[in-house]
Amino acid sequence: MYVAVKGGEKAIDAAHDWLAEVRRGDPAVAELSLAQIREQMSLAVDRVMSEGSLHDPDLAALAIKQSRGDLIEAIFLIRAYRTTLPRFGASHPIKTDTMQCQRRVSATFKDVPGGQILGPTFDYTHRLLDFKLAAEGAVPDAPVEDDPDLLAERKPHVMGFLNKDSLIETAEPDDETPPDLTRAPMELPANRALRLQNLTRADEGFLLGLAYSTQRGYARNHAFVGELRIGKVAVEMDIPELGFAVEIGEITVTECETVNQFKGSKTEPPQFTRGYGLVFGQCERKAISMALVDRALRWKELGEDNAGAPAQDEEFVLSHSDNIQATGFLEHIKLPHYVDFQSELELIRSIRAAANAAQQDTKITAE
Structure with a gap:
């Protein structure tokens, strides 16, 4: 509490x-x-799940209904509910x-193995x-694919084609638990795993503005979308009683890998670099x-010069991207002070x- 407030219970109940x-x-x-909300407002549901860090379409739909369509309020509700849930373990990547x-x-x-699917x-x-x-x-039904196995066919990542020619930086596997x-609270400087966690929970509008700034020259970040894929992936988890991992469900995710120009540095050869x-x-x-913002934040590890762009400032980006923290600090000023x-005044x-x-x-004195 910023100030002591007495009374007003009846007014609050009436509100x-x-x-x-x-x-x-x-x-x-x-x-x-x-x-209806879950099925017909699915993009809003997906945003609430993503920024709320909880994959449950029904709960996201409930939060949207309860918040009158205010997605940040819905995200707040989901995060608050998430803190009450027990944690049984961690899934495999x-x-x-x-x-x-x-x-x-x-x-x-244009022509990639597995084809492009709009x-x-x-x-x-x-x-x-x-x-x-x-x-x-x-609404008319969508046309049925002639080959239903095409959608189920495994599709390799496009970035692998560039990697075979050593034209793009190698994505080294990291076995360390992030x-x-x-x-745990954010600690700066943050490693890339922690930065990506922050960005996936970050406000979409804030990230969009930062990403747009990198394209306009504030970070020298000229990017191509190497691949954008949306679909279902299996979630597996180790069951101690069984001694092996089992599939516990499927979730829909969106994954984007960007290809960025890189002229090289004192430590890295000229090559394409990645954003994720x-x-x-x-x-x-x-x-x-x-x-785009992930790539902009990688300037130090790639040996690039810092152009002083907002998207390159790790503390600025990570400390201001969370819409729940921003909303709480902003809206508290309308409460009694x-x-x-x-x-x-005194x-x-x-x-x-x-x-x-x-x-x-x-x-x-002058007189």
Whole structure:
């Protein structure tokens, strides 16, 4: 508490009741079900799961309904609920090269093994309002793929093609257990694993702005999307009683790998470098932004000069990217600060009185 607050319980209860009434809206209009939100607002659900660090579409849908569509409030609700859950263990790293791709595109190679899959995307729409949706007409079924095995076919990562010619930096495996940002506070300087955890939970709009700044020259970050893939991956976990890992479910993720120009440095030869993004659900704008900011933050390990760009400032990026922390600090100023303001008011009055007295003394001396 910033100040002592007494009373007001009735007003607060009434505000909660009013909130519930406004959330429901016109009783004559059918109430939204969680299934409707989950199935028809899936991109909002995916964002809440990603930035809330909890993969549960039903709970994300509930949070969206409870928050009246305010996604940051919904993310806050999910994170708060997440802290109450017991932790049974850790899963194995997911294997995105075995992903059942619903969407898989590359901006660097046209013909890639496994083919390009446009999938469900807004990329080629005309951005015109579709008034047929307002008429609540039936939606035609998507065409059925002639070869259903094509979507299930294993699709190798595109970056491997460049790597075979030694044109791109090698992604060395790291067997060290990464720190867990959800259980320990952020420490700076942070290693790349911790930075990526921070970025995947970061506010999409904040990351988008930073990523855009790198493309406009604030970090000399000219990138190509080597591959963007969206699909389902298996989650495996060791079961001590069994002595081996079992698949406990599937989750949908978006993965982005960028190819960045690199002229070389004192420690590294000229080659392409990588940026990486991975988030829950279909959040490709977030994944691409994450990859661009990840690459910008790698300037030191690659031996590059720091251009002083915001996206290269690790402390600035990691300390301000969390929308829950930002929202809490921002919105607390609308809560009662009567005592604080009264002390500030008395200080200003005393300063003005001293300044007026000094002016009077100066006037008398001049006369």
